[in-house]
Amino acid sequence: MTTMIADVGHRSQETGVAEIGDFRGRLISADQADYDTTRAVWNGAIDRRPRLIARCIGTSDVIAAVRFARGHDLEIAIRGGGHNVAGTAVCDDGIVVDLSAMRGVRVDPANRRAWVQGGALWGDVDHETQAYGLATTGGIVSHTGVAGLTLGGGVGWLMRKHGLTVDNLVAVDLVTADGELLRASEDEHPDLFWALRGGGGNFGVVTSFEFRLHAVGPTVLAGPILWDANDAGDVLRFYRDFVRDAPCELGTVVRFGTAPPLPVIPEELHWRPMMIVGSCYAGPIEDGEKTLRPLRAFRSPLLDLVGPKPYAVFQSALDSTVVHGWNYYWKSTHLPELRDDLIDVIAGHAFSASSPRSYVAMFHLKGAVSRVAEGETAFGNRQASHAITLDAVWRPGEDYGDRDTAWTKRFFAALGHFREGVYVNFLGGDEDPDRVREAYGDSVYDRLVDVKTTYDPDNVFHHNQNIRPV
Structure with a gap:
């Protein structure tokens, strides 16, 4: 050394x-x-x-x-x-x-604002904001970093009601490639602020974020519903029709894979192939119960864990299923509404992984996500209906890696003509460079190149899903 x-x-x-x-x-x-x-x-x-x-x-x-x-x-x-x-x-x-030691969070409940340091995790934010019954859209795993999730866009349970994380971003403090400190907002360096809302870590080191907060919880109606994998096609068809007219307060994520060995899941269901619909209702509990009633009654689920629970607790419910230090390989894309032929592809591939820890996650978008005009922020593909990620997961020492990496690639290829862009935070490390452009669309990408050329012309910050300057 x-x-x-x-x-x-x-x-x-x-x-x-x-x-x-x-x-x-x-x-x-x-x-x-x-x-x-x-x-x-x-x-x-x-x-x-x-x-x-x-x-x-x-x-x-x-x-x-x-x-x-x-x-x-x-x-x-x-x-x-x-x-x-x-x-x-x-x-x-x-x-x-x-920045991992910089995890401070300060909340102004009267003005519904939070100031968050660049190394904070979403669990840090939820812990502080929920003391006042407030929240903003964050990830669905509490040990996800605030900075990375925000700069890529920010999908989560609250996005259909309150928008993506970037839609709730008010300002940032950022260190540039020249080592200068800037504040970016709608009024200060607005071109940079536009790019930071979806353009990733291409433009500098964000040391502090200012977020807009909303009344959420502290108790919400939330939880998963589990069906046997053999019913996945029928449940998906029902789910498609169900979410088409669901209120924006309802956020759902569909998971295909085996049932994880969580304490709330009976032991006889552990590792059994399942289709799971997770839900969180960002509104009155009685309204959520009425909204979810048809889904909970369809095809006699094997397990229904929907109920009132603290929002912060629900935000960390999946933490133990995506452990630090396990091996991960992802392929991802945005999808349109779930036509029957698309449902057949998903149901036909989702349960073919070798590792019991591999899974597929599909996020329902629309709502407030699609009400923001394309190009208003750097986050692209706002009109897509779903974001799907195909996740190969295996522990160190297990031999599933090659097989499940191949599974994700086969599945991804089968989704070919259904693809409608991609969420940049779901891109892996071996992607074709054209997929970064695919995450934004041509006009947004070209504008990002202009901002990159202005603030980082030497491409100092290129360890990311890189946007190359001119």
């Missing part, structure tokens, strides 16, 4: 670690005991070795780390929650600007 970092700054004689001027956080290199745990990200299939990890404790640290990296011609990766399947939060032989 001495020879590796001798050229990136002087080393402290006491610790032997490279130093960065004005940096008050912690610098971690390969000769330190916790280097391997610190460089690990959520996807255990990612194994990259950065030259230095700069664990920041404030915005000044981020500025210092970016300037240091630029001054020494180092690759830069940005880590918020480290949850992206592509593993872009860590790089080989460069510097990781690590």
